[in-house]
Amino acid sequence: MARISGTTGTVNFGGAITGITDWTINSVGDMPDATGMDSSIDEYVRGLRSYTISCNGRWEGGAAPDPGTDVPGAAVAFLFGDGQGTTYNGNAFMTRFHAEATIDGVVDFSLEAQGTGALST
């Protein structure tokens, strides 16, 4: 095994996105409390699972991301990769697109999306 550098990550959200500086997948599973008076310690059962995805980057334009279509539209197929052979893919609704320009920097963007259905590797 070896550590994996973050420098080779890739993002595809309805198309390949260049200029990415970081991406995140947050997968969570609810745990309903099943503790009873007969429990010697708290008990839980597996509940619903869900996940969100996000990424930040330098804006370049191109086919993706396309907030004008994706924010009001249907779920978009995505694929996040580490560039070392591991990928995560699924479908997600874009829930937030943010662009920022500052006089002493480049144009940056961020997007957030709510995954729906399975998150596959």
Place this chain on the structure above:
Amino acid sequence: MARRAGKDSTFAFDGATIGGVESMTFTYEGAVVEGTGMDSAGRRTWERGRVSASFEANGHWETGATEYPVAADIEAAAVKALKMNFGSTGGPLVSSASAFLTGIDYVDSLEGTMDWTMRGVISGTAPTIDVSS
């Protein structure tokens, strides 16, 4: 495709390009509503909900400039045209939007310049966003 320098961006409100801009942001959000049922195989499922957009810009006040919005623009009942060109290469990012101005801040400090911030919300019609260049 290429990175875009922020220093070459432009911000226009009510048809006038605003001078002295130091930074600007555009946020486009689409809510999701949960549609999970007991037939969803244990995974939460979602559908598209309400969509909203907002903007903010700030910069340095320029003496004699006539393009800055004033308090009357906040009270105005009509939306105003918004155009935000992010970066130097090619077309605008937010090329067409109609927005209400919701706030203006004026800040003057001993150590700095006379600065302003304006913010607002897009209303009624989805903005046209050009991502092709």
